[in-house]
Amino acid sequence: MERTLCIIKPDAVRNKNIGNIVAMIQEAGFKILGLKQITISQAVAGEFYAVHKERPFYGELVSFMSSGPIVPIALEKANAVADWRALIGATDPAEAAEGTVRKRYATSKGENAVHGSDSVENGRIEVGFFFAESELV
Ligand code: CMP
Numbered sequence: 001m002e003r004t005l006c007i008i009k010p011d012a013v014r015n016k017n018i019g020n021i022v023a024m025i026q027e028a029g030f031k032i033l034g035l036k037q038i039t040i041s042q043a044v045a046g047e048f049y050a051v052h053k054e055r056p057f058y059g060e061l062v063s064f065m066s067s068g069p070i071v072p073i074a075l076e077k078a079n080a081v082a083d084w085r086a087l088i089g090a091t092d093p094a095e096a097a098e099g100t101v102r103k104r105y106a107t108s109k110g111e112n113a114v115h116g117s118d119s120v121e122n123g124r125i126e127v128g129f130f131f132a133e134s135e136l137v
Pocket of ligand 1: 061091109111
């Protein structure tokens with residue numbers, strides 16, 4: 001079984017889309033191992049997105065991700081990483097396919113409703129970033 005991390009980002013929480021996104025996750029057959037609502041500091045957001053440190057949008061990304069509550073969700077399923085990325089759609093909602101989370105709920109490339117891990121290895125690492133093993137059921 002594969003693990004991947006979903007984060008419902010501050011824009012989707014503000015727009016009251018937590019329930020809609022969780023419904024899409026469950027209808028697609030993912031098992032929810034852990035779910036919580038938290039607010040993170042700029043330092044924690046910066047650490048999570050450290051791989052993007054040199055990118056021009058890093059500062060904007062870190063400010064946005066610490067601008068309000070987020071909902072990290074640990075997901076499990078066969079092929080979870082690729083299947084979750086397919087369900088969320090392209091980074092830019094203008095390019096996201098019909099029926100994807102970002103097509104429905106994202107507003108821009110920066111404020112794009114959800115995060116998904118980009119590899120099997122990062123799926124495990126990112127789930128561990130937000131959840132202790134004892135919090136996963
Ligand atoms: P995410 O899947 O969380 O991983 C990295 C994030 O960087 C991405 O979603 C976007 O929110 C953000 N991002 C990527 N490209 C841009 C961009 N050109 N401008 C602003 N934010 C971006």
